[in-house]
Amino acid sequence: MELETIKYMKVDGEEVAFYPNDTYLTALQRAGFDIPTLCYNPELTPSGSCRLCSIEVEGARNLVSSCNMKPRENDVVHTNSEKVRESIEVLLELIIASHPLKCIVCDKQGNCDLERLAYRYLTSEKIAKYGGAQPKRPENKINDFFMLDYSMCIRCGKCVQVVDEIQHCDVLSMSERGYNTFPSVGFDQTFEEAGCVACGNCVSVCPVDALKPISVIKAGKEIDLKRVQTTCVYCGVGCQFEFVVDPKKNRIVYVDSIGEGNEDVNGLALCVKGRYGWDFIHHKDRLNYPLIRENGELRRASWDEAMDTIERNLKKVLVEHGPEAFSFLSSAKCTNEENYLMQKFSRSAIGTNNIDHCARLCHASTVTGLVRTFGSGAMTNSISDLTHDADVIFIIGSNTTEAHPVIGQKIKRAKLEGRSTLIVADPRNIELAKIADFHLQQRPGTDIAIINAMLKVIIDEGLVAFNFIEERTEGFEELVEKLKDISIEDMCKIAGVEECDLRKAAQVYASANRAAIVYSMGITQHSTGTYNVASLANLAMVTGNVGKPGTGVNPLRGQNNVQGACDLGGLPDVYPGYQKVSDPKTIEFFKEKWNNPNLSQVPGLTVVEMMHSAHLGVIKAMYIMGENPALSDPNVNKVREALESLDFLVVQDLFLSETAKYADVVLPAASFAEKNGTFTNTERRVQKVNAALKLEGERKADWMILADLLRRFGIPAKYKDPSDILREINEVTPIYRGITPERLEEESLSWPCRSVDDPGTRILHTEKFTLGKGRIIPIDFQDAAELPDDEYPYILTTGRNLYHFHTGEMTHRSKGLHNRRPFELTEINPVDAEKHGISEGDMIRLTSRRGSLVTIAKITEKIKPKVIFMTFHHREAAANLLTNDVLDPYAKIPELKVAAIRIEKVEVEEDRPLPIASD
Ligand code: SF4
DSSP: OOGGGOEEEEETTEEEEEOTTOOHHHHHHHTTOOOOOSSOOTTSOOOOOSOTTEEEETTOSSOEETTSOOOOTTOEEESSSHHHHHHHHHHHHHHHTTSOOOGGGOTTTTSOHHHHHHHHHSOHHHHHHHOOOOOOOOOOEEOSSEEEOGGGOOOOOHHHHHIIIIIOOSSEEEESOGGGOEEEETTTOOTTTTTOOOOOHHHHHOSSSSEEEHHHHHHOOOOSOEEEEEEOSSBTTOOEEEEEEETTTTEEEEEEEOOTTOTTTTTTOOOHHHHHTTGGGGOTTSOOSOEEEETTEEEEOOHHHHHHHHHHHHHHHHHHHOGGGEEEEOOTTSOHHHHHHHHHIIIIIIOOOOEEOTHHHHTHHHHHHHHHHTSOOSOSSOHHHHHHHOSEEEEESOOHHHHSHHHHHHHHHHHHTTSOEEEEEOSBOOHHHHHOSEEEOOOTTOHHHHHHHHHHHHHHTTOSOHHHHHHHEEOHHHHHHHHHTOOHHHHHHHHTOOHHHHHHHHHHHHHSSSEEEEEOHHHHSSTTHHHHHHHHHHHHHHTTOSSSTTOSEEEOOSBTTHHHHHHTTOBTTEETTTEETTOHHHHHHHHHHTTOSOOOOSOOOOHHHHHHHHHTTOOOEEEEESOOHHHHSSSHHHHHHHHHHOSEEEEEESSOOTTGGGOSEEEEBOOGGGOOEEEEOTTSEEEEEOOOSOOOTTOBOHHHHHHHHHHHTTOOOOOSSHHHHHHHHHHHOGGGTTOOHHHHHHOOEESOOOSTTOOOOSSSSSSSBTTBSEEOOOOOOOOOSSOOOSSSOEEEEEEOOTTOOTTSTTGGGSHHHHHHSSSOEEEEOHHHHHHTTOOTTOEEEEEOSSOEEEEEEEEOTTBOTTEEEEESOOGGGOGGGTSEEEEOTTTOOEETTOEEEEEEEOSSOOOOOOOOOOO
16 A cells, blocks of 8 residues: 555544545554444444444534445544443343343343443443343244354344345345345345355354354354364365364354455355354264275274284285385365375385375366476466456356355356356356356267367457467467367357357457466366366467456366365376476475485376276285275276275275275375364465364264375385474475465465465466467367267266265265255256156156166256256266266376167166165
8 A cells, every 4th residue: 555545534632544445444443442333244234233333533413324424534432422422321221121131141242242242332331221122023934054043133234134145135125114124035035045055155244142053052052162263165265264163072162254354255254064064074974093804894903003004014015025015095175284295205215206195186187288288287376366357257067156166156146246247168057157248058078079169269369368378378379270270160069059149249258358278177078178278378378468457367176175186186298386297307206305316207007097007907905095986987897996906005085985985994184174284275376274163972083094104115205293294395386486374374375476475466477478488379179079879869967066066975964065966967868868758856767878877857957958967976976977087188087977878768666775864
């Protein structure tokens, strides 16, 4: 802020500075004044409805509500005058006049703003005299997650504001007038009928006990609770929140927003999974002690016995078959420190680069595509940057409001508040498509056709950024040459989109000052994934939309720490910080740092290749940390056979997952709520994970298990806690060098961050690309590997829904989430349903060349004819029985988004495994 923009007022005799954007309240709060408020929240438009923040400004006729009025230079202000105190007292008396006086038994006791203010400003006599009336109120509303208790409501309107301004849905509004004004849900509907997605953001701002989590009602009062800030364990947004914990019982009571200071990621907003999806931590299915297989059955074992068994068997395989007979699956759910240790064990203790993790199944093609074009395979811009600064947002292959809900809401907000034009390309009519300016509903697997057609429009119409192309890129002429031969009309026909919509979308994207591309697995999970990503990079470079705010190519990473697991070397071709295995300098560097002369320079196998090798009997031993390939990999029948055939399999996890059932040793791991460390979110931001609970049973954090294992193989691993591991990471990982444990106590940092003085990097490629010049690569459209034919006439495409995550191990064990979607509902267009005599809710069989399953039909026009959509969250209808394990040749990512299938109605329900029980 320029010094000359600072002005001053006099408050209670003190000089107080303010900036042009300040209200009285923001300036006063910054200066340390404790101004009472009930309706104010810094992320909401100040409404001034409670008037408690009123102050006396000399010269003003009446008291001034400080939250929504701006100060003037040299104002003389009183915050504690008799007039101010009298006003506050009267206002509080009016509020408590219709508020039950049951603080002593109220669930909110200890955390109620009204209680705090009443005892601060009113005498006990006044409270008793004025409080406690209970006028007739509407009937309470309740769902699995929270309750709206009208008897406690003080009508501040904050919940309605959150719904309007943050979540942008119509679930709550103020109804009636005067004394009868209350927040109401739809036309007296239930929350669910009104379209509530149970984000609970309204609950987080309620100052009293009107909107409250069900878990709080069950646990009782909010006293003697502990608050621990941490990072969400679900998607890659990396939302921050506080666990509110009962330390005596070692139980989470609820999750609360942290609000201020966190606006760049999520502010007060969370989605239903982050706020309510934590019951799995206390679920009875949690593994409590190690298990060893004996006579075909898993039996309880001590830690010593389990670790001795692992050590003995791994050493036996090493002696008999050598290091290339091993493979390791690291984990996008585990911390950076744990992923670092896992790859260190694989490389340094065993001597193989056969280490990978589920990034291979979601964003491997992001890495290969963006490294080839830009030189760095990560999100180019930041979350706040793209939702505040972009004039146009082009979303392709990302159902953002369900898979990355908080980013989805920010994009929705940018569109509905008129800041951004929205273009959506998606095979389904997803939530964002419904509000988009353009929706290109392409056939799955035709993204390059769309992007090439857009590029052709842009070049033909002279909408290219010549200066940017000239100064910062190479390969443009080859692209022009390549596109000469393509017809926009043909490309639109291939993709099944309207040509005029595509032309307009291309014009709008190219003409914007700042246009951002956002994509996810709809782009990456294809046999052409690398080319799909590179095509998007072409689009951004040709229009000059790289290296400045509100632009870029922005892959939304799927899991909480998939970015970090990649950054820290959980990949077969790179050491931590993307230092290439094949580069002799990397090997020399790590030989010295790890004091180990025997490091392999041969890039290892990827996830699907590991399973194929195990199937062929080449891989003999596998170590899997927190991954579930028996459900998450393509063609799971083959994966299960591969796991079955191993000589030795170790799984460390929270539950006895589908994969753990094949293990020889199963180790009980800690959840994210029970350990410390760091996660790196989709925008390359490293954030702390803090233990809120003590470890129970015999569980151990993954880093503890791995450190023990390293020591057993003669590798020094004297880490007293994860910050020691992070210090080692700082030493060997140039892009993380400045992200030290000490700095993370104060702030989160985005890599590259190359020294302790480096503030981190919000936007990549600002001056030049990591490669130097950006590489524009001409790309031909190529069909998916398996297209529909007479035998398998439909395309199956897969994805996620809001209430579940990945293979459902955690979300099916969270009661509210499970209840919202207990089983799979497979989407089928009415035209196709009619052809097969299928009605809503009928059982249907889906069959591909690789397997078959029975599921439930949901008839919807959200999906086009000839395309079927299902999620992969449900083990009773495991979509990956059907998916194709054909790989992108560069990224080795399987084609999870396109498989040819046939469908038939099932008359009698056949033997189906039951869904995981929620409790
Ligand atoms: Fe967690 Fe993602 Fe939801 Fe945020 S948006 S609360 S990170 S699941």
